[in-house]
Amino acid sequence: MGVSLTRAAQWTRTSSGTVKLERSPMNDSLLKAILCFVEQISSQHPQEAEHVFAEPLQWSTTLVASDFKTDYDISDTDVQSHEKDSEGHPLLQLSLPTVYVRSFRQLSKLVHLAADKKLEEIRVCLEENREPVVKILGPCFANILEREEAHTDVLPQVDKVQDEGQAKDSEVKVQLFQLLQNMDKQLLNKLLQDISEQVRLDPTAVKNEVELLKRFCSEGEKRLLKVVRYTSDYEFANGCRAPLWRQMHGDICYLVIEPYDTENLNITCSNTGVFLNGGLKQVGEESGYEKTSEVFKDLVTLLKSRSPYFAENIKKQVQWKTDRFQELPSTQKIQHVEPVDVEEQGQPQRSYKQQEKNVHEKARQQHMLNKANKAGCEKKYEPCPRWKNLGLVFPCGYKSSKSLGEEKAGESQKKKFGSGAKSKMKAEFSVESSSESEEEEEQTERRPESHTDLPAEYWQIQKLVKYLKGGNQTATVLTLCAMMDFNLMQETCQLAIRDVGGLDVLINLLDTDEVKCKIGSLKILRKISHNVQIRRAIVDMGGLQSIVKILDSPVKDLKALAAETIANVAKFRRARRTVRQYGGIKKLVKLLDCVPNLASLTANQEKDVDVARCGALALWSCSKSTKNKEAIRKAGGVPLLGRLLKSPHENMLIPVVGTLQECASESYRIVIQREGMIKDLVKNLSSDNDELQMHCASAIFKCAEDQKTRDLVRKYKGLQPLVSLLGKSDNKQLLAAATGAIWKCSISMDNVAKYEYKALDTLVGLLTDQPEEVLVNVVGALGEFALISANKATIRKCGGIKPLVNLLTGTNQALLVNVTKAVGACATDKDNMAIIDQLDGVRLVWSLLKNPSGDVQSSAAWALCPCIENAKDAGEMVRSLVGGLELIVNLLKSTNIEVLASICAAIAKISKDKENLAVLTDHGVVPLLAKLTNTSDDKLRRHLAEAIGHCCMWGSNRASFGVSGAVAPLVRYLKSKDSAVHQSTAMALYQLSKDPNNCITMHEKGVVKPLIHIMGSNEETLQEAAAGCVRNIRLLALANRKARLFQ
DSSP states (O other): OOHIIIIISOEEEOTTSOEEEOOOHHHHHHHHHHHHHHHHHHHHOHHHHTOOOSSOEEEEOSOOGGGOOSSEEEOSSEEEESOBOTTSOBSEEEETTEEEEOSHHHHHHHHHHHGGGHHHHHHHHHHHOSOHHHHHHOHHHHHHHHHGGGTOOHHHHHHHHHHTTOSTTHHHHHHHHHHHHHHHHHHHHHHHHHHHTTOSSOHHHHHHHHHHHHHTTSSGGGOOEEEEEESOOOOOTTSOOSOHHHHTTTEEEEEEEEESSSOOEEEEEETTEEEEBSOOSSTTOSGGGSBOSOOBSSHHHHHHHHOHHHHHHHHHHHHHHHTTSOOOOOGGGOOOOOOOOHHHHOOOOOOHHHHHHHHHHHHHHHHHHHHHHHTTOOOOOOOOHHHHHHTOOOTTOOOOHHHHHHHHHHHHHHHHHOSOHHHHHHHHHHHHTOOSSOOOOOOOOOOOSSGGGSOHHHHHHHHHHHHHHHOOHHHHHHHHHHHHTSOTTSHHHHHHHHHTTHHHHHHHHTTSSOHHHHHHHHHHHHHHTTSHHHHHHHHHTTHHHHHHHHTTOSOHHHHHHHHHHHHHHTTSHHHHHHHHHTTHHHHHHHHTOSOTTOSSOOHHHHHHHHHHHHHHHHHHHHTTSHHHHHHHHHTTHHHHHHHHTTOSOHHHHHHHHHHHHHHOSHHHHHHHHHTTHHHHHHHHTTOSOHHHHHHHHHHHHHHTTSHHHHHHHHHTTOHHHHHHGGGOTTOHHHHHHHHHHHHHHTTSHHHHHHSOHHHHHHHHHTTSSOOHHHHHHHHHHHHHHTTSHHHHHHHHHTTOHHHHHHGGGOOOHHHHHHHHHHHHHHTTSHHHHHHHHHTTHHHHHHHGGGSSOHHHHHHHHHHHHHHHHHOTTHHHHHHTSTTHHHHHHHGGGOSOHHHHHHHHHHHHHHTTSHHHHHHHHHTTHHHHHHHGGGOOOHHHHHHHHHHHHHHTTSTTHHHHHHHTTOHHHHHHGGGOSOHHHHHHHHHHHHHHTTSHHHHHHHHHTTOHHHHHHHTTSSOHHHHHHHHHHHHHHHHHHHHHHHHHHTO
């Protein structure tokens, strides 16, 4: 929030001159991290959260007065918090449209109230408070935080500020300073990691290029440059020489180059390219880093544009080095086999002969370079890849197929986004910052250390690729057939095709008019695309666009092969996005239209079914993207998948069910139910194929969030097949899917009643020695089973209590939520509770209240309620937990409604013991409960009223509740439509009415009329509480009248 905001954040100036945060992935990551810090500081650092800012943060908010529910004085358009500073100023004040915030606690509450607009509130707050640290800590601390990047020793300076007593609460301010300091470091490291994953230029490539340029400074008369030097001699571990905060912007290093014919050039090398800067006069000076030129792809291109002398002599220098060989043309002029994308380039498809001509030209160039190598030309050093792309290649070097692929990808990007370097780089960055599903990890390329390690197949395939380049149509078909005889699933064979440029030829063959050549090419691409490097190269070369176009072919064999190849290639995010952007999803959905379940199929229909199977495989791979899922639904893919689900063939069912379980989100569930797919999914649970069973169970797992789906699974008798899958405990993926489906189905009590004793016994047996994804589901299912009384005893008899308690020490938040729920459900049985207490389970559950997750905190608090209620000596058990009651009271400061409701329920149970109630009172439970009374949430109202009613039983707590303003809001609870709220509120009002001042407040707020109405309830407890409250009010009125009469 200090250095990270001022230096790592990306700012832009609008047409009106206002400075705003850019809408960029880096800024979004920064804002989310700051939002997370603000949301968690109240629970993790309550003392620092209450520190009053030196100056209020103020900005134009989207919130209105009606959004503020509790802890605020609310008028028509203005809002003021109850909390005030030492001078009586409210810590939060809203005067539409401006809000003023003076503490992190109030800021945390405000973003919670903003709900889905919370990120936008943080954005506007930072835009309108460009130096938030100055306002939070004051200028002294803010200056220290800014100087930290210069590697100064900040602790003595902090101590100096503290000793000078510049702030009364200097100790808290120092702690808050250290929190902001640590957050700054974490933000910078995270953003640096994000940037490092997106780079295109890397420190190694820049370093190699600089070393090559230095060689042109030390060759006597042939020198091209005077000096090439870095501005900094210090090199970080990642190879960069730029300061850490500039690395956030992608900077790698800074250079000063002195050409012969122009002034010195100050150059920035970044991951997006190289460009001129303003000249670094002083370290840390902001203006020196500003971009003063367009962005170039490498240093040579920049120098050629700025120095005519360098541009004129560089090629002569290369010609001198290559001795007898002609000057190599630039990358743009080298002829090679290149994929033609009609949609991008707007050119007609080339004929087979035209492509063949390019193949011959490429072969001749390769032959010339090989001949040069044999001539014994001595290789001085290996040029970096950027020099190769420029055409500045020494006689012993040659362009690999990978370089060609990258060059083609660059040309394609340039044509797509225009010739401007800036627009190209912006487009590439937006592509890399997509929010689709995770991309598979890059695998490092493995190269043999020497040629002697390569098998004979490697060289044989390379010979065939050369024939493929130089042959006519017949020779091409024969060569493709010969290549198919090799084991193309072997990595050596796959890389052999790529290394000699075979991928270029195979992709170009897809653009010919010859069906046989296309089929042969696709058969090879289908196999070699299992290799991660190969499929990335296919996408880089634009091959995926050509494959997508083939899906429109009238030849069914071609469509099937193209779809199957897409299924292999679309394993990473960029490939899936490419398929969608070029209309591949709609084309793949059309392939599904066939009749798969006829008793007898003609040869033509069998081909249709095979095409549909391949289409389903491709959609399965593509469906791992959120946007692709929506595209499949809009294209009408779900009904067609439902029709294919009735197929008797497993090879068809597996990709169909796989696609369905990937897409089984909320929008899909309704369509899946309507198309009657649940019946088919249940039917296939009895298949002999483990993979098919796993996908069916996973689809049911995701769909069973819906009540109707759970009822359909029971209707079609799918519960017992799911239980039978638990026997296959060796297959962990199948086990995770089956236990997940059982868990979600058991949410309906009607389903739990259908399960046999064996199911519960088997689930208990799975509580040990299982991966976490299985344990989460098993424990979740046991928590639902334990809601039925008979099952609680069964879990105990099967030995399930001890492993459940042991799981309370884990760290997986989803598992902890389910474990605490299961333990709480079991604790409603006194025999189970005795075992839990003996195993120290209550202490473990109580310790989870410290967990940073609100879900874990609330689940633990709910579990404590039955534990306290059913413990043998609950009062003593609670008192034995050191610091436990203080922790409970502090959680009343949470902003999470579910946490507050569960804590109030726990306090209601704890306060039944007088000694514990006294301790709670000493910790300030009364004012904290009173602050929550303005809530409109019925669940919180119910448990809050119950807690207040029980806390009235000690000392002067009744009067304290009245003084704290808790009585008037409680009267409003009687207008709720929830009968449970009425019952707990009536009991609380009855206890509060024993204080005369509270009776007066209740009467003023009109409590008598709703209480008289409640007295007619069928609930005896509710009747008594309401009648008792009215009686106390009436007795006070009578006493008041008698006093007046006898005066």
